[in-house]
Amino acid sequence: MTCPLTAKVKGELASRGSLVVAAYDIAVPVGTDDDRYRALLRALDDGFCVIEVILDDAQRGIDYRFVEVNAAFEQQTGLTNAIGKCMRDLAPDHETHWYETYGRVAVTGQTLRFEHRADALGRWYEVIAFRVGDPAARTVGVLFRDVRHRKAHEEEMQARVQARTAELEQAHAQLRHAQKMEVVGQLTGGIAHDFNNLLQGITGSLELIRRYIRQGRIDNLERLIEGAMGSAERAASLTHRLLAFSRRQPLDPRTIDANPLIASMEELLRRSLGSRINLEVHGAENLWLTLCDANQLESAILNLCINARDAMPEEGNLYISSSNVVLDAGEARRLGDIGPGQYVRIAVSDTGMGMSPDTVSKAFEPFFTTKPLGQGTGLGLSMIYGFARQSGGQVQIDSALGRGTTINLYLPRYIGEPSRCNRAVDTIEPTPASNELVLVVEDDDVIRSLIVETLSDQGYRICEAADGPAGLAVLQSRRDIDLLVTDIGLPGLNGRQVADAARLLRPGLRVMFMTGYAQSALSDSELLEPGVELITKPFAIDTFVRRIRGMLDA
Numbered sequence: 001m002t003c004p005l006t007a008k009v010k011g012e013l014a015s016r017g018s019l020v021v022a023a024y025d026i027a028v029p030v031g032t033d034d035d036r037y038r039a040l041l042r043a044l045d046d047g048f049c050v051i052e053v054i055l056d057d058a059q060r061g062i063d064y065r066f067v068e069v070n071a072a073f074e075q076q077t078g079l080t081n082a083i084g085k086c087m088r089d090l091a092p093d094h095e096t097h098w099y100e101t102y103g104r105v106a107v108t109g110q111t112l113r114f115e116h117r118a119d120a121l122g123r124w125y126e127v128i129a130f131r132v133g134d135p136a137a138r139t140v141g142v143l144f145r146d147v148r149h150r151k152a153h154e155e156e157m158q159a160r161v162q163a164r165t166a167e168l169e170q171a172h173a174q175l176r177h178a179q180k181m182e183v184v185g186q187l188t189g190g191i192a193h194d195f196n197n198l199l200q201g202i203t204g205s206l207e208l209i210r211r212y213i214r215q216g217r218i219d220n221l222e223r224l225i226e227g228a229m230g231s232a233e234r235a236a237s238l239t240h241r242l243l244a245f246s247r248r249q250p251l252d253p254r255t256i257d258a259n260p261l262i263a264s265m266e267e268l269l270r271r272s273l274g275s276r277i278n279l280e281v282h283g284a285e286n287l288w289l290t291l292c293d294a295n296q297l298e299s300a301i302l303n304l305c306i307n308a309r310d311a312m313p314e315e316g317n318l319y320i321s322s323s324n325v326v327l328d329a330g331e332a333r334r335l336g337d338i339g340p341g342q343y344v345r346i347a348v349s350d351t352g353m354g355m356s357p358d359t360v361s362k363a364f365e366p367f368f369t370t371k372p373l374g375q376g377t378g379l380g381l382s383m384i385y386g387f388a389r390q391s392g393g394q395v396q397i398d399s400a401l402g403r404g405t406t407i408n409l410y411l412p413r414y415i416g417e418p419s420r421c422n423r424a425v426d427t428i429e430p431t432p433a434s435n436e437l438v439l440v441v442e443d444d445d446v447i448r449s450l451i452v453e454t455l456s457d458q459g460y461r462i463c464e465a466a467d468g469p470a471g472l473a474v475l476q477s478r479r480d481i482d483l484l485v486t487d488i489g490l491p492g493l494n495g496r497q498v499a500d501a502a503r504l505l506r507p508g509l510r511v512m513f514m515t516g517y518a519q520s521a522l523s524d525s526e527l528l529e530p531g532v533e534l535i536t537k538p539f540a541i542d543t544f545v546r547r548i549r550g551m552l553d554a
């Protein structure tokens with residue numbers, strides 16, 4: 001059975017420049033159009049066949065029979081003597097995709113061009129399928145070319161690209177790891193160096209004190225004590241800055257209006273900056289409240305100003321401003337790892353030397369400094385970064401060499417009532433203790449006895465416990481406790497659990513937490529409760545005594 005090639009076939013063939021390349025060389029015989037196209041198909045390198053599609057009841061193609069094939073068909077398919085045979089018999093595993101596609105062409109008359117694998121024939125094909133002849137005959141012309149070699153090449157290229165990408169990713173990961181190790185090395189080296197010096201200052205002074213006391217030479221001890229205290233304070237500030245960087249510093253978040261806070265620092269800043277530097281402060285009107293640790297915010301602003309001062313050795317301008325900003329998703333993403341929303345921005349700008357892109361990229365690393373030995377520890381910005389992150393905000397550097405620097409500190413807006421402020425307590429002269437009973441829960445014997453001694457000395461009555469359960473037992477007794485002072489990291493029950501139980505048993509009981517390390521055990525909201533405060537170790541005895549008195553008098 002033969003099927004005359006219609007004008008449609010001719011049109012399709014003519015339009016298929018890419019597939020009908022070989023046709024140019026054919027000597028076209030004289031005769032009818034059909035004769036000429038048959039000769040052309042014979043001479044084609046591409047395969048061509050006319051098939052009769054077999055449909056199911058739902059008009060879906062389920063098989064096809066070969067009506068006509070050209071000379072290249074056998075070489076392009078590997079099928080011999082196909083005419084009159086059904087594809088399902090020739091290649092039982094042929095993909096259903098082929099039947100369905102040809103079925104669609106036969107039913108709709110739509111011409112389809114596609115590439116598809118034919119696993120049963122071990123090839124990939126580039127195909128054009130178009131309806132020929134009477135639509136009721138369900139005959140389809142298929143012009144096709146085996147492209148498995150191109151496909152194999154493409155797949156190989158893709159595999160190579162994937163392998164290369166994987167290699168690059170691995171190299172990046174190694175680089176990141178190496179950089180991390182470098183930072184860790186820098187960090188441990190820096191700590192070890194600074195800490196050993198500080199310990200030397202403390203232990204050396206203590207040893208001399210002991211020796212002089214044994215020899216009865218006690219008139220010159222004050223100087224040694226001051227030396228040891230100085231070293232200890234510097235050690236405390238070092239651990240504080242490290243904890244700040246690692247976002248583990250115990251924060252005491254309060255709702256804060258940054259404008260009065262900055263204004264209250266102006267005097268101190270002018271003194272630290274000297275007369276060469278012109279300081280200007282501009283606070284936005286109706287600045288939103290934010291929630292953060294006021295002392296840390298002050299320390300961050302002071303550090304930024306000192307950095308700015310160091311960047312302007314001759315003279316210059318320093319500008320501190322506050323503003324309300326709303327970050328959309330794109331801006332928040334650019335700042336890195338914070339959500340879109342409302343923030344209070346504090347910007348510190350200087351007209352100093354600026355930073356190179358390399359310095360900008362490293363500025364937040366702990367112990368990264370470009371300052372001469374002894375002049376900078378390289379912890380200022382890393383601490384500010386840690387503080388900003390721990391407070392739910394971000395810090396960003398905008399700087400270029402010779403153009404000056406702006407550091408933007410973003411802190412999340414706080415919506416709600418301003419909380420009471422306990423910072424003024426430091427300046428209150430404590431009223432003497434009036435025999436109140438304080439429960440002290442602390443597992444470190446040395447610290448517990450120091451606290452007990454200090455408080456008894458102030459006239460308080462003391463009850464002590466070395467762990468959580470012992471503390472709880474006292475709370476369950478009938479003793480009339482006025483204040484609970486508890487460490488947070490305790491064996492058995494932690495300080496928070498003790499305090500929770502305490503406030504259940506004795507609603508309204510005042511609690512002072514002590515800690516040297518921020519623990520997830522304590523949330524911001526707990527610290528915002530009235531009657532609950534936090535003091536960070538190491539603390540000055542004077543401060544401790546004042547804060548205790550402040551709580552009891554509140």
Ligand SMILES: Nc1ncnc2c1ncn2[C@@H]1O[C@H](COP(=O)(O)OP(=O)(O)OP(=O)(O)O)[C@@H](O)[C@H]1O
Nearest residue numbers: 307308311354369370371376377378379380381405
């Ligand atoms: N305002 C600024 N202008 C130019 N460079 C700056 C500025 N602020 C910081 N830098 C650069 O970033 C580095 C790191 O600053 P960072 O505050 O962390 O440490 P430091 O000031 O060197 O030492 P530390 O603050 O611990 O005393 C600085 O050494 C300096 O090179």
Ligand SMILES: [Mg+2]
Nearest residue numbers: 303307380381
């Ligand atoms: Mg600094």
